[in-house]
Amino acid sequence: MPSLEVSGVAYAYPDGHQALFGVDLTVGRGERVALLGPNGAGKTTLVLHLNGILGGGVGSVTVAGLPVEKRNLAEIRRRVGIVFQDPDDQLFMPTVREDVAFGPAAAGLRGAELEQRVREALEQVGMAGFADRPPHHLSFGQRRRVAVATVLAMRPEILVLDEPSSNLDPASRRELADILRALDVTVLMVTHDLPYALELCPRSVILSEGVIAADGRTRDLLCDEELMGAYRLELPFGFDPRSVAAA
Amino acid sequence: MGAGHAHKLYRHGHSPVHELPPHCKIAATAAFVIVVVSTPREAMWAFGLYAVLIAAVAAAARIPAGFLLRRLLIEVPFVLFAVLMPFVSQGERVDVLGMSLSVSGLWGAWNVLAKGTLGVAASVLLASTTELRALLLGLQRLKLPPLLVQIASFMIRYGDVITDELRRMSIARRSRGFEARGIQHWGVLAKTAGALFIRSYERGERVYLAMVSRGYAGSMPVIDDVTATRAQWAYSAVLPVTALAVCLMGWTL
Amino acid sequence: MHVPDGFIDAPVSVAAGVAATAAVAVSLRGARRELDERTAPLAGLVAAFIFAVQMLNFPVAAGTSGHLLGGALAAILVGPYTGVLCVSVVLLMQGILFADGGLTALGVNILNMAVVTVLVSYAVFRVLLRLLPSGRRSVTVAAFAGALLSVPGAAVMFTLLYALGGTTDVPIGKVFTAMVGVHVLIGLGEALITAATVGAVIAVRPDLVHGARGLAAPLKLRIGGQLVDAPAAAPVPAAARSTRKLWLTGLVTALVLAGFVSFYASSSPDGLEKVAADKGIDAKTKEHAAADSPLADYSVKDVDDARLSGGLAGVIGVGATVAVGSGIFWAVRRRRAQDLTASSTAAPSAS
Numbered sequence: 001m002p003s004l005e006v007s008g009v010a011y012a013y014p015d016g017h018q019a020l021f022g023v024d025l026t027v028g029r030g031e032r033v034a035l036l037g038p039n040g041a042g043k044t045t046l047v048l049h050l051n052g053i054l055g056g057g058v059g060s061v062t063v064a065g066l067p068v069e070k071r072n073l074a075e076i077r078r079r080v081g082i083v084f085q086d087p088d089d090q091l092f093m094p095t096v097r098e099d100v101a102f103g104p105a106a107a108g109l110r111g112a113e114l115e116q117r118v119r120e121a122l123e124q125v126g127m128a129g130f131a132d133r134p135p136h137h138l139s140f141g142q143r144r145r146v147a148v149a150t151v152l153a154m155r156p157e158i159l160v161l162d163e164p165s166s167n168l169d170p171a172s173r174r175e176l177a178d179i180l181r182a183l184d185v186t187v188l189m190v191t192h193d194l195p196y197a198l199e200l201c202p203r204s205v206i207l208s209e210g211v212i213a214a215d216g217r218t219r220d221l222l223c224d225e226e227l228m229g230a231y232r233l234e235l236p237f238g239f240d241p242r243s244v245a246a247a
Numbered sequence: 248m249g250a251g252h253a254h255k256l257y258r259h260g261h262s263p264v265h266e267l268p269p270h271c272k273i274a275a276t277a278a279f280v281i282v283v284v285s286t287p288r289e290a291m292w293a294f295g296l297y298a299v300l301i302a303a304v305a306a307a308a309r310i311p312a313g314f315l316l317r318r319l320l321i322e323v324p325f326v327l328f329a330v331l332m333p334f335v336s337q338g339e340r341v342d343v344l345g346m347s348l349s350v351s352g353l354w355g356a357w358n359v360l361a362k363g364t365l366g367v368a369a370s371v372l373l374a375s376t377t378e379l380r381a382l383l384l385g386l387q388r389l390k391l392p393p394l395l396v397q398i399a400s401f402m403i404r405y406g407d408v409i410t411d412e413l414r415r416m417s418i419a420r421r422s423r424g425f426e427a428r429g430i431q432h433w434g435v436l437a438k439t440a441g442a443l444f445i446r447s448y449e450r451g452e453r454v455y456l457a458m459v460s461r462g463y464a465g466s467m468p469v470i471d472d473v474t475a476t477r478a479q480w481a482y483s484a485v486l487p488v489t490a491l492a493v494c495l496m497g498w499t500l
Numbered sequence: 501m502h503v504p505d506g507f508i509d510a511p512v513s514v515a516a517g518v519a520a521t522a523a524v525a526v527s528l529r530g531a532r533r534e535l536d537e538r539t540a541p542l543a544g545l546v547a548a549f550i551f552a553v554q555m556l557n558f559p560v561a562a563g564t565s566g567h568l569l570g571g572a573l574a575a576i577l578v579g580p581y582t583g584v585l586c587v588s589v590v591l592l593m594q595g596i597l598f599a600d601g602g603l604t605a606l607g608v609n610i611l612n613m614a615v616v617t618v619l620v621s622y623a624v625f626r627v628l629l630r631l632l633p634s635g636r637r638s639v640t641v642a643a644f645a646g647a648l649l650s651v652p653g654a655a656v657m658f659t660l661l662y663a664l665g666g667t668t669d670v671p672i673g674k675v676f677t678a679m680v681g682v683h684v685l686i687g688l689g690e691a692l693i694t695a696a697t698v699g700a701v702i703a704v705r706p707d708l709v710h711g712a713r714g715l716a717a718p719l720k721l722r723i724g725g726q727l728v729d730a731p732a733a734a735p736v737p738a739a740a741r742s743t744r745k746l747w748l749t750g751l752v753t754a755l756v757l758a759g760f761v762s763f764y765a766s767s768s769p770d771g772l773e774k775v776a777a778d779k780g781i782d783a784k785t786k787e788h789a790a791a792d793s794p795l796a797d798y799s800v801k802d803v804d805d806a807r808l809s810g811g812l813a814g815v816i817g818v819g820a821t822v823a824v825g826s827g828i829f830w831a832v833r834r835r836r837a838q839d840l841t842a843s844s845t846a847a848p849s850a851s
Contacts, residue, residue, distance in 0.1 A: 010721050015707070022721040051460055058721075074462060082460045088408055089453040092541065094380045094400060098470045103461035105468035114470075134380075136407055154461065273596075280603045285510040321600055325504050336670050355670070362506020363602065370599035382596060394528055394540060398589050401544020402551060409548045410555065437693045440553055440568070441700025444546075444577060448708055451545030455538045465537035 001065050003029045003158045003186040009049055009059030010210075019045040021210035022059065027158070029064075032180075032187040034197035034218060037207035038232040043190045046207060047160055050188075051080040064157045078107055081151030085162040087143035091135035096127070096146050099135060103154040121153035122146075125179050141172025145179065158186040165193040194222055194235055198244065206231050258375045263482075264308035265376045268475035269385025271483035276373040278487035282494045283365045288358040290497030294365065300489060301368045308376045318371040322363055329356040329363075379403060384473045397467055401454070409447055416442065502594070503609055503658070505602030512665025517607030523615045524588050530581025539582070546578050547586040554590070569654070571617025572625075572647035573694045577701060577708060580622040587614035608661055612654045620653035621646035636706075640699045647694035651687030655679040 004027040012018035019042040027033050037043055048054040049061055052068040061068040063079045084090045093099035100118045109117060122128045125145040135143055144164070151159060164180070165173050173196070180187065180200055191197050197204055197218055204221050206214040208231050214221060221227060222241040228234065235241065264272070279300075286293050305315055336352025377385070383403070387396045416439050425435060455463075475483075508516070531539050550570040570590075574583035588610045594600040601609045628642035659676045666675075701708055721727070 008721070021727070048456070053456055053459055074464070077460055077462045080460075082457075084453065084457050084460075086453070088405075089450060090457045092401065092404055092454050092458065093470075094383070094404060101470050102458075102463075102468065105470050106462035106464070134404075136404070150461065277603050280505050281510065284506050284513065284602075284604050318599065321598065322504060325507070332670060335674060352670070359504070359507050363504035366505025366602040366604065367599045370595065370603055374597050374599065379597070392525075392528055394532075395524070395585070395589060395592075397540035398544045398547055398585060399593060401541055402547035402589055402593065405545055405548040406551055409545070409552045413552045413555070433689075433692050434696055437696030438700045440573075440693065440697040441704075443552065444549055444573075444697065444701055445705055445708070447545045447549035447552075448542065448577075448705075451538070451542040454541040454545065458541060463537070467540065 001029070002026050003031070003064055004050065004188065005060075005062045006046075006049070007060055009046070009057065009061060011045060011049065011054060011057035019210055020049075020057065023207070023210070023212055025205060025212055025215075027186060027188060029186055030184070031203060032189070032201045034201035034204040035188060035190045035207060036192075036194070036197065036204055036221075036231075036233060037213075041207045042210045043207055044162065047082060047162060047188075047190060050158075050160060051077050051082060074107070078103075078154050079157040080160060081154055081156030081158070082160045083144075083147050083151050083162065083164065085166060087140070087147040088136070090147040090150060091143060094134055095131070096122070096133050096135055096138075097131040099146065100131075100150050100153045103150060107154065117153050117155075121149040124152055124183070125149045126175070139172075141168050141175070144168065144172070144176060148176075148179065152183070156185060158188060159183065161187065161189045161191075163191055163193075164189060165191065165196045194233065194241075195239055195244075198222060198241055206233070257378060258310060258314065260309055260376070262308045262376070264304060264372075267376075267483055268388075268473050268479055269377050269381040270388035270473060271385075271475050271479055272373055272377055273382070273385045273389060275483040275486050276369050279369050279490050280366045282487060282490040283369075284362055286362075286494045286497045288354055288361070290500065291357075291361075293493050293497040294361040296493045297365050297490060298368075300486060300493075301365065301372065304372055304486060308372065310372065310375055314375070315368060315371060318375070319364060319367055322367050325363055326360065329359045332356040332359075381473070384471060387469075388473055393467065405447075405450070405454075408450070409443065412446055413439070413443055502591075502601035503605040503612070505604050507602070507666070508605060508608050508661055509665040510604070512661060513604045513608060515607075515665075516611050516661060517604075520588070520607040520610035520615065523584060524610070527581040527584040527588075531579075531585050534579040534582050542578070543582050543585050543589075546574060546582065547589045550574055550586055551590050551593075568690060568693055569613060569617055569651060571614060571654075572621030572643070572650040572690065573697055575618040575622040576625055576643050576646065576694070576698055580618050583618040583622070584614050587618065608658075611661070612657050616654045616657040617650040621650035624649050636699070636702050639702060640695045643698040644691045644695035646691075648687045648691035651690050652680050652683045655683035 004025070006023055006025040009020055009023045010018070011020040023042075023046055035043055035046070045054060049068070050063070052061075052070075052073050055068065063076055066072050066075060066079070068076050091099050093102055097118055100121050101114055104114055104117045118131070119128060122131060125148050127142060127145050127149060130138065130142065130146070135146060138146065148159075148161075148164075161180075164176060168176065177196065177200060180189075187201070189197065189201060201218055204214075204216065204218040205212050206221065206227075213231060214227055219241055222233075222235065283294075283297055286297075302312075305312070332355045333348040333352035334346075336349035336355060339350045340347045341350055341353075342348075374382075383396055383400050386399070387393065420435065420439070425432075531543060535542050550573075553568050553570055553573070569587075571583060571587050574586050577583075578586070591601060591609050591614060592606065595603055595606050595609070623646075625642045625646035628645055629638060632638035632641060656676075656679075659672065659679050662675055663672050
């Protein structure tokens with residue numbers, strides 16, 4: 001059973017602006033997939049459909065066989081862990097520990113079990129020593145890692161990352177890559193950072209004008225200059241996808 | 248505005264006062280201030296005793312006098328008001344250093360100064376011995392509605408973030424040669440405020456999304472709580488109970 | 501305008517505390533209706549915004565500067581209930597964290613700076629919106645007027661509380677003239693900035709100010725590069741709010757003010773007029789300014805008198821007001837239940 005199955009999803013915002021025009025996407029269990037595309041292609045809108053925050057248009061989304069519907073929302077939100085782009089939006093509790101505990105606690109976990117969950121998640125991202133610090137006293141890279149921990153604490157079926165490498169310095173960027181590679185979950189990663197996609201995700205899909213415009217091996221997509229040009233995707237200066245070992 | 252663990256007024260320490268549960272301290276401070284405000288102003292000696300009590304608590308908390316006194320400056324606008332009172336009040340007048348002053352105005356000024364200063368001092372002691380996070384837990388424990396505690400907690404969490412945004416916008420304005428000098432520049436400041444509101448509101452929406460994504464359904468899970476033993480309550484009650492005794496003497500003597 | 505401890509006597513402080521608690525309790529319910537489960541994060545962020553905006557000093561003239569109170573701005577941008585909550589939380593935190601405003605005066609401060617500013621500005625705003633032709637300019641004008649009146653409104657409330665429980669005997673006329681005079685000027689600044697801020701928000705996110713929701717166009721699917729109409733989906737439920745709430749709010753404000761004033765005016769009818777007669781120019785301007793204000797027949801008492809009677813009377817007054825207020829609430833709610841269908845004249849939500 002695939003981790004994620006999106007079929008025919010179309011959506012317009014209440015102000016009339018339509019962002020998705022029929023998206024079809026299947027992600028198998030344990031896959032790491034990069035979701036690429038120019039600004040305004042509808043990437044964030046699609047992400048918000050995965051855990052039922054947006055909906056009410058047409059089409060369907062299922063997560064590990066469970067349809068995203070109102071009556072399943074609690075379980076869906078446990079299964080789909082979204083790490084948002086700005087860690088300040090994600091870390092809203094007064095301390096790191098409480099923030100990581102928020103998700104499992106909302107799902108009913110308490111006491112020693114909750115503590116255990118929090119410790120595990122923080123260890124996975126190498127932030128176990130920071131549990132009692134307030135989030136805004138951490139560096140940006142540390143905050144991003146704690147944001148990942150807040151989601152891991154819910155033991156998600158699929159981890160969705162929105163621009164995980166943005167604003168990170170090179171060392172933090174690499175550390176995060178190591179953490180993500182070590183995780184044993186399905187990953188969908190929204191990014192403009194094409195080398196990062198190549199490094200972490202064997203498969204990529206390109207979202208453009210509200211539909212999936214291309215789907216294939218990351219290296220193949222990045223080497224197809226015509227395709228890249230058509231979707232406003234550009235590699236950093238001097239970067240040759242053929243010359244590096246892909247994920 | 249500070250952080251989860253430290254704020255402007257907070258002084259880190261491990262004194263007996265620091266260790267008291269926050270809700271006991273909040274209750275004790277509030278009770279003390281109520282007692283002070285209810286004391287008749289004619290009992291000048293009572294206010295002297297209150298000041299001694301405050302000084303004793305400050306000593307127990309190892310808060311330096313200079314720190315406490317500096318924090319009292321917040322009261323200055325009302326001190327100015329109090330100083331004016333003897334000049335504008337009516338009734339019987341006395342001559343002091345060649346100035347005609349109202350007797351009741353002098354009493355009024357004394358009243359406001361004494362009670363206001365003691366109130367500020369008590370609040371400063373509370374704030375300088377209690378972490379921000381603990382204050383919120385204390386308020387929650389004192390049955391402040393959970394929604395209010397949450398709003399306060401979000402305000403504190405994002406106070407810095409929003410203030411930072413405001414500062415960055417101000418830097419951006421000044422980098423382009425803008426300096427607010429008068430009414431003609433209010434439009435620019437208002438646009439700043441408007442932009443700040445939109446950013447704050449949209450961040451609120453994003454935070455809400457992040458909360459919902461982790462299973463929030465309208466109520467916050469209580470993860471931390473604070474408790475107090477009977478001994479701690481008794482210890483906290485020393486200040487307001489002593490003050491109450493002073494106050495009662497003030498009424499009867 | 502943060503009142504410290506000891507400025508207003510204990511009984512009136514307690515009475516103000518009770519009234520403020522009631523107002524906050526009503527706002528908690530109302531805010532849940534305005535924002536539902538988004539209340540905590542959104543109200544928290546708006547409170548942080550108000551906190552930050554109070555640091556935004558605007559130069560007035562000759563080196564002096566003022567800052568926004570923010571009550572009117574909050575009420576117009578996020579609705580009255582959330583507005584009261586946000587400003588109250590800011591005041592609570594200022595009192596506890598910065599010792600800005602006394603703990604026992606918290607009720608007084610919330611009543612003045614959160615409840616009165618929000619109610620006055622929002623009532624004026626909504627009434628003007630009804631009277632003026634619809635359009636962005638009208639929203640700005642209404643916001644200007646609402647903010648302009650909200651600050652002197654708070655000053656009037658302060659004077660009222662001072663008259664009931666002030667611990668000094670500065671003549672009420674002088675307090676009134678000084679407070680209202682100064683605050684009309686401050687109100688002008690507040691109004692200009694509030695109106696311009698609301699204007700700036702309208703230009704970018706009109707939906708945040710004034711429920712201008714776009715009509716939903718039919719969804720389309722992109723199939724082979726062609727746009728095709730998608731099968732109809734369930735309509736998004738539109739937020740609806742009864743206009744009655746507004747009138748109720750206005751009614752309760754009027755009741756609170758009327759309750760206070762009439763109760764005291766009848767108990768000793770010699771006050772303001774006496775001061776007016778005794779005093780010179782001050783009193784003339786004041787009498788003029790107060791001629792049609794709720795304070796027109798208000799009474800002044802000597803300090804001792806006020807200390808003795810003011811306290812007890814304050815408590816009784818609030819009790820009476822609460823009783824009358826809840827009676828009205830109950831009656832209106834009952835009526836609303838009866839003609840549920842008639843009250844479906846939905847106004848666009850302000851939040």
